[in-house]
Amino acid sequence: MYGESAATEPMQIEIASATEDDIAGIQLAAAQSWRAAYAEIFTSDFIESFVGRAYSTESLRRVIHSTQSTFVVARSDGEIIGFSHAGYGPRGAELYRIYLRPAWWGSGVGDMLLTHTEAWLREEGYPGYGCYVHQRNAVGQRFYAKHHFVRVDVADEGDNDYLWKALV
Ligand SMILES: CC(C)(COP(=O)(O)OP(=O)(O)OC[C@H]1O[C@@H](n2cnc3c(N)ncnc32)[C@H](O)[C@@H]1OP(=O)(O)O)[C@@H](O)C(=O)NCCC(=O)NCCS
Numbered sequence: 001m002y003g004e005s006a007a008t009e010p011m012q013i014e015i016a017s018a019t020e021d022d023i024a025g026i027q028l029a030a031a032q033s034w035r036a037a038y039a040e041i042f043t044s045d046f047i048e049s050f051v052g053r054a055y056s057t058e059s060l061r062r063v064i065h066s067t068q069s070t071f072v073v074a075r076s077d078g079e080i081i082g083f084s085h086a087g088y089g090p091r092g093a094e095l096y097r098i099y100l101r102p103a104w105w106g107s108g109v110g111d112m113l114l115t116h117t118e119a120w121l122r123e124e125g126y127p128g129y130g131c132y133v134h135q136r137n138a139v140g141q142r143f144y145a146k147h148h149f150v151r152v153d154v155a156d157e158g159d160n161d162y163l164w165k166a167l168v
Pocket residue numbers: 033037097098099100101104105106107108109110111132133134137139140141142143146
């Protein structure tokens with residue numbers, strides 16, 4: 001699969017299941033993406049503390065090995081440029097997170113990650129899945145709208161919209 005580099009050279013993007021060797025790269029991508037996406041939504045203290053907890057080495061190790069979820073990474077030249085994580089919990093099938101390093105926003109790599117994640121959800125037999133997105137996260141909202149997610153407002157949580165996508 002291909003993305004496009006700034007120099008318009010075709011660039012090889014690898015999409016694969018995450019391994020423990022990817023943890024440091026996932027942590028870096030998460031921190032960069034969070035700081036850029038939520039700079040005007042959350043305080044920097046909140047962002048650093050949330051990312052530290054949600055992407056701790058221990059919690060990433062646990063979810064990477066879980067059989068109830070899929071953690072997919074995108075690599076370019078061996079470096080992690082983004083990831084997605086989806087699975088099944090009390091709220092049903094859900095995309096828990098999808099983040100790219102800011103330099104890759106708008107590259108279409110998010111679409112590649114989503115395609116891979118949806119293949120897993122289909123194989124597991126889910127007819128659809130949900131996700132939460134902050135009301136003021138314009139980049140995330142736009143991405144989900146483009147990918148045919150629809151808002152189910154009865155399941156909104158605070159400032160987060162609950163979106164649903166049917167897998168046909
Ligand atoms: C959401 C994300 C994974 C999508 O991946 P992607 O490869 O950028 O997806 P797309 O190329 O389809 O771009 C989606 C939309 O983002 C917007 N966008 C892309 N690059 C942008 C940038 N640098 N600045 C602002 N908006 C941008 C555009 O509106 C684009 O829609 P368009 O192509 O119709 O113009 C990625 O943009 C990202 O990591 N965003 C920040 C984290 C985030 O919001 N995650 C979801 C949290 S719930």
